[in-house]
Amino acid sequence: MKIRLAMYKALKAINVPEQQIEAVIQALDTDRHLSSAVKFDxxxxxxxxxxxxxxxxxxxxxxxxxxxxxxxxxxxxxxxx
Structure with missing residues (x-):
């Protein structure tokens, strides 16, 4: 959860549009979820x-x-x- 907030703040600080911020955060969550599923399954x-x-x-x-x-x-x- 902290990573999501930090990523949001960092992207907002460099004036990235809200829709793109959400897309980046979702992609990050998906990637993290898939990599953790492979490692621990x-x-x-x-x-x-x-x-x-x-x-x-x-x-x-x-x-x-x-x-x-x-x-x-x-x-x-x-x-x-």
Whole structure:
């Protein structure tokens, strides 16, 4: 609440029109609300942790598939010769 009042006084002191002052304060409140929701929302933190685990699993799976493809390629070359 103090930030809103300080922002209002600062903008009023430099002769910003009332409508623009309200728009700036609303934008500031919206931005603050969204950033605090992202920082403190446990669902988002849980989602990020799950996404991180999925990423590690995906990297391991891709590495295993590449290893198997190379092994099959070498086995095929050895079988042909």
């Amino acid at each position: 446990p669902d988002i933190a849980q989602f990020r942790a799950e996404l991180s685990r999925f990423e590690v699993s995906l990297v391991i799976d891709i590495g295993l598939m590449l290893f198997l493809m190379v092994a099959i390629l070498f086995a095929g070359i050895a079988f042909i010769h």
